[in-house]
Amino acid sequence: MSYINFNGQVIPATEPCIQTNDRGLTLGDGLFETILIRKSSIPALAYHWKRLETSAPIIGLSIPFPSNTLETMLLALIEKNNLHDKIAGARLTLTSGNSARGILPAPGTKPNFFISVFEHAPLTKVDYSAVIVRIKKNEHAPSSRIKSTSYLDNVLAKKEAVTQGYDEAILLNTANHIADGAISNIFMVKNQHIYTPRIADGALPGVVRTILLDEFSNAFSLTEKSMTIAELIDADEVFVTNALMGIKPVTKLQDKHFMQFPCALGLQAALRERKDYL
CATH class of the missing domain: 3.30.470.10 (Aminotransferase class 4, branched-chain amino acid transferase, N-terminal domain)
Structure with a gap:
């Protein structure tokens, strides 16, 4: 029982x-x-x-x-x-x-x-895919900044992604900038610099996201910025985070495949060492 x-x-x-x-x-x-x-x-x-x-x-x-x-x-x-x-x-x-x-x-x-x-069984599958969905996030609404029990947009976004054969949905905001995932925050790496969407762009202040920004920004050159679809697709690496998953590299975004994740895996190891995370 x-x-x-x-x-x-x-x-x-x-x-x-x-x-x-x-x-x-x-x-x-x-x-x-x-x-x-x-x-x-x-x-x-x-x-x-x-x-x-x-x-x-x-x-x-x-x-x-x-x-x-x-x-x-x-x-x-x-x-x-x-x-x-x-x-x-x-x-x-x-x-x-x-x-x-x-x-x-x-x-x-x-x-x-x-x-x-x-x-909880940690996610062990190597391949993890994400796709930009039609449902948008209202970055001006107070609900975009809280983990509300009103989660229907996230549910529908996730369903749309899974129906297309992807693991995670990426939501845009009303300005067509990247907001976050249905169950995650999203990060991109370009020239060894790590970026994640701003709270003002509709990103949920996720727990792992906050830990990374608070405790690892200097060591890993991690900053917040508004992010376009083109910038995300042109990234060298993409990874997502949430409280149960920790840090998960994205191996496929839209039709683009990613093969190497030195920044994501380095950050994952640092998080595990400092916070005893997954």
Whole structure:
């Protein structure tokens, strides 16, 4: 039997807990984090917490626990589900809570949260492809900067890419610049310089993206910039990042194939050494 944490209580995963008037369910009014847990170590927890603290005020949410309580709940759930010696993932979902029907929450509505954990098998396939899809990201919307439970554009973008035989979808913004992937941030390498789209261009402030910019920018000449389709396709390397995948080289972009990834693999090794990441 597997277990989840709902509002601070550990319960069987099969036990009903979400009510039909939860605004995360009915309106997508909430946030989520997907967190890597490696043998009871949480290498990027501080970065997940920082994003949660930054995102919650944007949608008027209060976080009903401090960061140290989140760590305690995550590790207790890992232990309860017998994942303490494994590579695992956790999904934290925070909603604006139960409220009467209507677009705005009733006064005094309290947030709900639930946490689930799962064994995570790192992506081992060598080939990883990406394609630019028709769905665009509105870089002017507040939702472009948060990990919102309203994830339909990402779902549809991913479906479009997979239908075409690709692994990941790349979304453009309204100015036709590169924003990010359906489940990832995107990076390109040109002449040993690494670039990634700006938050202002619609890039989600992903956790691994933030770690790389904060801790590796100088050693690897890594900067943010607006990025055109032509620049991306003309890159020497392309790679994507997310919290569970870490750094993944893209071997095919549109119809272009990439064969060597010295910058991506070097950065991957540095991330593994410093943060005990994948």
